[in-house]
Amino acid sequence: GAGVSQTPSNKVTEKGKYVELRCDPISGHTALYWYRQSLGQGPEFLIYFQGTGAADDSGLPNDRFFAVRPEGSVSTLKIQRTERGDSAVYLCASSPGVMGDTQYFGPGTRLTVL
Amino acid sequence: AQTVTQSQPEMSVQEAETVTLSCTYDTSESDYYLFWYKQPPSRQMILVIRQEAYKQQNATENRFSVNFQKAAKSFSLKISDSQLGDAAMYFCAYRSGQGAQKLVFGQGTRLTINP
Numbered sequence: 001g002a003g004v005s006q007t008p009s010n011k012v013t014e015k016g017k018y019v020e021l022r023c024d025p026i027s028g029h030t031a032l033y034w035y036r037q038s039l040g041q042g043p044e045f046l047i048y049f050q051g052t053g054a055a056d057d058s059g060l061p062n063d064r065f066f067a068v069r070p071e072g073s074v075s076t077l078k079i080q081r082t083e084r085g086d087s088a089v090y091l092c093a094s095s096p097g098v099m100g101d102t103q104y105f106g107p108g109t110r111l112t113v114l
Numbered sequence: 115a116q117t118v119t120q121s122q123p124e125m126s127v128q129e130a131e132t133v134t135l136s137c138t139y140d141t142s143e144s145d146y147y148l149f150w151y152k153q154p155p156s157r158q159m160i161l162v163i164r165q166e167a168y169k170q171q172n173a174t175e176n177r178f179s180v181n182f183q184k185a186a187k188s189f190s191l192k193i194s195d196s197q198l199g200d201a202a203m204y205f206c207a208y209r210s211g212q213g214a215q216k217l218v219f220g221q222g223t224r225l226t227i228n229p
Contacts, residue, residue, distance in 0.1 A: 042205050042219030100147045105159035
C-alpha cells in the first residue's frame with residue numbers, strides 16, 4: 001500500500017556533474033511518468049514508460065537527459081553534464097496503465113545545480 | 115498541442131467560505147480527461163478531483179466540485195466550507211483520451227485561507 005517514493009529528496013551538485021534520480025512506483029503500476037517543475041510553474045512532462053519501454057520521450061529537453069526502467073518497476077532519471085538551468089523539482093508519477101487512469105505522484109526530488 | 119490556462123495566480127478566502135478557481139484549456143479533441151491537483155508545501159501532488167469529458171454530470175468529491183463547460187472549454191473548481199488545510203497550490207491538468215498519456219498542467223493558483 002505504499003505510495004510513489006523518490007530518492008534522494010534533495011540533491012545538490014556542481015555544474016558539469018552527473019546525477020541520478022530514482023523513482024519507486026506503486027506496486028503493480030505499469031505506467032511511470034517523469035515531470036520537471038521549475039519554481040513557480042506547473043510540472044512539465046519529460047518521459048512516459050509503459051512497462052520497460054519508453055512509450056513517449058518527447059519531453060526530454062536534450063540528449064543530456066536519459067531515463068531507464070529495466071525491470072518495469074523502479075526508474076532512474078539520469079542527467080549528464082548538469083547545468084544551472086537543470087535546477088528544478090523532478091516529480092515521478094505512476095498509474096495502473098489504463099487509458100485515462102489517474103496518475104499518483106511522489107514527493108519529488110529537488111535538484112540544485114551550483 | 116493542448117494548453118491549459120489558469121488566470122488567477124493567487125486567490126484568498128475566509129475560512130468556511132466558498133471559493134472558485136478558474137481553468138480554461140485548448141484542444142481539438144473530443145475525448146479527454148481533466149484533473150485538479152493540490153500541491154502543499156510538501157511538494158507532493160495530490161489528486162483533488164477528475165472529470166471525464168464524455169460525462170455531462172459535473173464531478174463532486176465531498177467539499178470539492180467542478181463546473182465543466184465543454185463547449186466553453188472551461189473547468190473550474192469550487193471549494194465549499196474552506197478549511198485551513200486547503201491552503202496550497204492548485205493545478206488544473208489535461209490528459210488526452212487517445213494517444214499521449216502525459217498530463218498538461220496549467221501555471222497554478224496559490225490559495226490562501228484566512229482564519
